[in-house]
Amino acid sequence: MGIIEKIKEIEFEMARTQKNKATEYHLGQLKAKIAKLRTQLLEPPKGSSGAGDGFEVTKYGHGRVALIGFPSVGKSTLLTLLTGTLSEAASYEFTTLTCIPGVIHYNDAKIQLLDLPGIIEGASEGKGRGRQVIAVAKSSDLVLMVLDASKSEGHRQILTRELEAVGLRLNKRPPQIYFKRKKTGGISFNSTMALTHVDEKLCYQILHEYKIHNAEVLFREDATVDDLIDVIEGNRKYIKCVYVYNKIDVVGIDDVDRLSRQPNSIVISCNLKLNLDRLLARMWDEMGLVRVYTKPQGQQPDFSEPFVLSTRWLYSGRFM
Numbered sequence: 001m002g003i004i005e006k007i008k009e010i011e012f013e014m015a016r017t018q019k020n021k022a023t024e025y026h027l028g029q030l031k032a033k034i035a036k037l038r039t040q041l042l043e044p045p046k047g048s049s050g051a052g053d054g055f056e057v058t059k060y061g062h063g064r065v066a067l068i069g070f071p072s073v074g075k076s077t078l079l080t081l082l083t084g085t086l087s088e089a090a091s092y093e094f095t096t097l098t099c100i101p102g103v104i105h106y107n108d109a110k111i112q113l114l115d116l117p118g119i120i121e122g123a124s125e126g127k128g129r130g131r132q133v134i135a136v137a138k139s140s141d142l143v144l145m146v147l148d149a150s151k152s153e154g155h156r157q158i159l160t161r162e163l164e165a166v167g168l169r170l171n172k173r174p175p176q177i178y179f180k181r182k183k184t185g186g187i188s189f190n191s192t193m194a195l196t197h198v199d200e201k202l203c204y205q206i207l208h209e210y211k212i213h214n215a216e217v218l219f220r221e222d223a224t225v226d227d228l229i230d231v232i233e234g235n236r237k238y239i240k241c242v243y244v245y246n247k248i249d250v251v252g253i254d255d256v257d258r259l260s261r262q263p264n265s266i267v268i269s270c271n272l273k274l275n276l277d278r279l280l281a282r283m284w285d286e287m288g289l290v291r292v293y294t295k296p297q298g299q300q301p302d303f304s305e306p307f308v309l310s311t312r313w314l315y316s317g318r319f320m
Contacts, residue, residue: 003041010034028202028225032209035229038165057101057136061110062308063287066137068163069146070155071118074246076100077270078146079115082280099136106280109289109308114140134166138237141310142287143170149245149259149267156243167233170241171264175227176220184214191219198225206232240286244279246270 014030017023067075079085083102104111116133137143143163147156160170187207189200202225203217210232217228230236243265248256249272260267266282268275291306 003037007034007037007041010037024225025202025205028198029205029209031225032206032229032232035233036210038167039233039235057099057114059112059139060101061103061112062289063109063141063310064112064114064139065104065142065144065283065287066114066140067116067144067146068133068137068159069118070148070159073118073146073148074270075115075118075146078144078244078246078268079113081270081273081276083113099132104280104283107284107289107308108291108306109284111283111287134163134168137163137239138166138168140239142283143168143239143241144244144283145241146244146246149248149251149255167236169230169236169238172238174236174238175223175231177223177228177231178216178218178220179231180216181212182214182216186214187212188216190217193219193222195219196222198223198228203228242266242279242282242286244268248274 010030010033014027014034017027017030019027067079069075079100079102082104085100085102098117100115102113102115104113114136116136145156145159147159163170187204189203198219206225206228207213207215207217212232241264243262245259245265245267247269248259248267249269256267259265266275266279268279270276288311290309290311292309293301293303293306295301
């Protein structure tokens with residue numbers, strides 16, 4: 001039985017298991033098993049050199065933004081409008097087959113924008129070029145999830161699920177859980193507040209599933225089982241995501257108003273070039289970019305070439 005079949009079998013068992021106090025330990029172990037299998041799924045095959053057929057794009061500028069979405073939602077057109085880089089666009093699906101980079105010049109900053117091939121359901125399992133697309137997204141500072149305003153909300157949920165399956169955590173911060181492996185001493189479990197999702201027994205079972213018998217665990221917040229598994233895995237990427245609803249010119253004003261009020265969302269029309277300036281401003285804010293002007297001693301400040309810095313990472317990588 002392959003890894004994908006094992007994952008589907010465990011997911012089926014979780015779906016048919018009732019969620020209550022008696023089954024929470026069993027469900028916690030199943031979640032840990034799925035996380036381990038998905039990590040194995042992302043590893044290169046045994047015997048390979050480790051080099052794959054990914055997208056080789058050198059990081060450039062003051063930040064990197066990845067365009068992710070289903071085929072034919074307007075990613076290539078958006079890249080052309082924002083950067084001037086020609087990316088083939090057509091009315092049929094899968095027009096873009098590789099990663100096409102462009103550079104946005106905004107507020108004296110250079111922001112690299114990547115047009116990635118459309119991903120489909122099952123991308124996290126290797127369908128299409130899903131793994132390569134998601135790997136590039138992991139190296140980005142911001143994800144723009146481009147959605148068709150005329151389609152159902154299910155597209156957003158499917159894309160979020162595919163990204164979550166490979167360790168991308170959208171618009172979340174790392175759990176406040178201290179975890180450290182030890183050589184001896186058993187498992188030390190402590191918390192600074194009352195926990196409602198995880199207790200000592202469940203923590204022990206999850207650690208034993210990972211064959212960890214000596215470790216120190218400290219909960220600084222009321223975290224969930226999924227948060228604990230993320231900390232143990234240690235390979236999660238916490239990244240900002242803006243949901244960009246394109247093609248608002250083909251839907252009613254009520255739908256536009258509803259979509260624009262959703263969290264972390266913005267509405268645009270590439271066809272009519274609507275709201276693109278606000279999208280650029282939103283990207284600047286979400287990436288936490290600021291301009292810093294230098295002032296040589298005894299001279300006037302230099303307003304010609306500022307330094308562009310990011311304020312998103314403070315205190316050794318804590319997500320703001």
